[in-house]
Amino acid sequence: MSSKKADKRPEARLPKGMRDIEAPELRAMERMLGTIRRVYESYGFEPLDTPAFEYTDALGKFLPDQDRPNEGVFSFQDEDEQWLSLRYDLTAPLARYVAQNFDGLPKPFRRYQTGPVWRNEKPGPGRFRQFTQFDADTVGTDNVAADAELCMLAADAIEALGIPRGSFVIRVNSRRILDGVMTAAGLGEDENARQRLTVLRAIDKLDRLGIEGVRELLGAGRKDESGDFTKGAGLNAAQIAAIEAMFGFSITVETGADGLRTPKTEGQFPKGFPSIADVPALNEGLTEVGQIIALVEAADYGDRVRFDPTVVRGLEYYTGPVIEAELTFEATDESGAPVRFGSVGGGGRYDGLVSRFKGTKIPATGFSIGVSRLYSALQALGKLETDAVSGPVVILAMDKARLGDYNRVARTLREANIRAEIYLGTSGMKAQMKYADKRGAPCVVIQGGDELARGEVTIKDLIEGDRLSGEIADHQAWREGRPAQFSVKENELVEAVRSVLARHAKASG
RNA sequence: GCCGCUGUAGCUCAGUUGGUUAGAGCGCUAGAUUGUGGAUCUAGAGGUCCCCUGUUCAAGCCAGGGCAGCGGUACCA
Structure with a gap:
């Protein structure tokens, strides 16, 4: 017999997509953060902390034609009716901080930061609405040495956590290569903007769907196992072949008699399309990635960092090199099913983000580790000493x-x-x-x-x-x-x- | 958002062609044992059978609608 009083009791429960972290995991997580922090510090980055929420316009999340914050972020109104939003990454608050304090900061400005971020999205296995990121960014230089450094930093951090060389790879690409290829394929005009987005999404899925799935998404569309249909980019066969040709692009580094390293790029489109040298964006993109590869090879990171034209990353703000840290080993979960961890971090160059606040151009580049995902991977690898602290x-x-x-x-x-x-x-x-x-x-x-x-x-x-x-x-x-x-x-x-x-x-x- | 699957005790699950008071294992609490964690035995607590409506003499079971969870997919700064 349940009384009315009992019915009014609140149910003790977590909001969906949120979780409690208990002592063993919390301790392991803190050791992990300490390891990453030491690596970031060793590269000279300075710590910074910023608040959990910001004015929504500072985060830059307004729908173009609506006066309301975008879905995907948690937002609320202050007592003066201004919109505030919980941060959804650590880069947007950094851009705000740099713009606000620009004159007093050393340039380039280099900081690292960790903390929870929130996204109001459907949670899935291993995906939560609150999770922790660990970022390092260099703001105020367009030197590709900054991007190359982030590749090395990523490799060092992952290795310091106990993931052996050969079990991970830092993949590098450039947005300009992707843009150039799409221009070459005849998608350069403004009216093709939507198509270009679809093409990028399709390329991003190559590792999961394979070449056949990507072809379908570049063409008419694709039906998945659950029967759901995804509309494709509507490219013709020749255009699809041109995009596919990009997957064969390669960069090699030659060392001259003087010891200097020169990147050499190779690749070509099918008949009827321009040569790669004739597409300026593509050329610039290949050159900057080539310089990055030459720099990391000179520092003996060549075995961990490589060019991969299928890296896309987020669609919104990257403007140049993009990098992705991927774990390449497979593990099995409790039920024995194979688990692939895939991407545990990523980043790239975002030359427009700080400029939003100021008239002048302020280039920047950064890298972010998805801490929870990396934690699960370390757990599967048995690299966590979860019982390192005994009871009292x-x-x-x-x-x-x-x-x-x-x-x-x-x-x-x-x-x-x-x-x-x-x-x-x-x-x-x-x-x-x-x-x-x-x-x-x-x-x-x-x-x-x-x-x-x-x-x-x-x-x-x-x-x-x-x-x-x-x-x-x-x-x-x-x-x-x-x-x-x-x-x-x-x-x-x-x-x-x-x-x-x-x-x-x-x-x- | 779309597609599929699943909702019974804290957890994992059983529950017959619709039939009385809904069960098991594990876990929890206590006792056997007044100063001893394990093992064993005994007892106890713990239920909105996801919700609503309907069919029926009778619904955990059948029908319709809803909700929630899980999986896939889409989106993902």
Whole structure:
């Protein structure tokens, strides 16, 4: 029988696409962020933090013809009716910060930043509405050395996290190459803007759908397994062949007698289309990617960074080189099904983002790691020490009148750098033992009337006790035998606890 | 947004052609055991059978509508 009162109780539940992160993951995540931070710091980037929300117009998310914030971002109105939005990445707030503080900043300005971002989209497996990014950006230079550096930074960060060389690749392309190819294919005019977007989306899906699927999307369209039809770009066979020709473009680096490296590009369109040298955007794009490849090869990153004309990235603001960090190994999930991790980070050059706020041109380039995705990958690779922190030593509250003494015991352990806590509940000894077990305590400290009278403390090694329990079937014997416990004088407490901790550190290491 | 699948205890699930008081395992709480986490045994708590409407003497089961979750797809700064 449910009362009306009960019906009014709120349901304890998470908003969809949100999640709680508990101690083991939180600790592993923090170690991971520390590793990435050290790499970013080593390249000279400075930390910056900005607020979770910004004025919506500063984030640049207005629909062209509507006075309301775009869907996809969480927005609300301030008391003065101005629209505010939760940040959906860390780049837009950076652009605002740089524009606002431009005169006082060193140029180029280099900063790193991590924190949660929010997107109001349908959540999926491994996709949440709140997630963490870790960005490094260089603002105020159009030097491709900045883009090349980001490729190396990405490789260093991923490797520092324990992903071995050969299990990941940093793929580089340029938006100008894509634009040039589309121009060559006859899609350069303004009226083809929509078609160009469709073409980019189709190319972006090459790794997932294969060449056949991309052909369908470039042509009439494609029907997926669920029966849903995706309209294609409507290109003719010759145009499709021209786009496909791009997949064969290559860049090689030649080292001359003087030790200087010169990039050499190769590729050609089918008959009836211009040569690549005759399309300015394409030429510039290949040149800048060639320079990046030459720079990373000179620094011995050539095995981890390579040109890939199918990299597209976001459609909205990239203007030059685009980079994507991809994991190339496969793993299996709990049910044994294969999982591909794919992209764990990306970025590129966005020359228009800061300029939105100022009249002058301020080029910028950046790279962003998708922290949660990378975390799942590390987990699948077994590169996370999730149990690196053991539970605290639990001091049993045997006698309430003696809480003062127990506090002294706790303090002694803490001063010796040992995590320790007094049982703070009100239940009896049995429940306290269960509590210590559940907390993952390596041992408990027992000081009841017997020990007090002798000036001693009893230490029970829970891990050793658990092991011994396998050999004891009879509960009476288990209980009365008091396995894995011993008593020492009060002043030997720290030493005794340390010996227990050391025993298990060895056993697990 | 579109397509498909699934909704029964905290979790995983069973539930007969529609038939009385809806079950199991695990988990949880307590006792056997007043100073001992495991094992064993016993007991207990825990249910809007997703919601609404309909069919029927009778609905967890049938029909219609809705909602939610999952999977795929689209979009993704």
